[in-house]
Amino acid sequence: MTSPEADDKASEGTWALALLALVPTICLTFLTDLATFWYVTAWVFWGLSALLLAAGWAEVVRHGARGATGWTMCTFAHGILAWQAAHLVT
Numbered sequence: 001m002t003s004p005e006a007d008d009k010a011s012e013g014t015w016a017l018a019l020l021a022l023v024p025t026i027c028l029t030f031l032t033d034l035a036t037f038w039y040v041t042a043w044v045f046w047g048l049s050a051l052l053l054a055a056g057w058a059e060v061v062r063h064g065a066r067g068a069t070g071w072t073m074c075t076f077a078h079g080i081l082a083w084q085a086a087h088l089v090t
Helices: 012-031 036-063 067-089
Strands: none
Touching: 012 036, 012 067, 036 067
């Protein structure tokens, strides 16, 4: 039986929204030539993903993290965000 405190802890679902927000950015960078409109749109989605990651960190600071799967997804989300930022800058 799990304790009520364990239900509040951040898990892999905490980082899923940030990854979903990056999907349009990844699609735009691979499917378009990144004209000005698409470039700005890609940065907007990247910023949204960064805000969602910050919200995820607020959840972790407030309630803690639940197990290794949450940290694995956290690492994956931050890696994709950093890779996408490097891709957009170049």
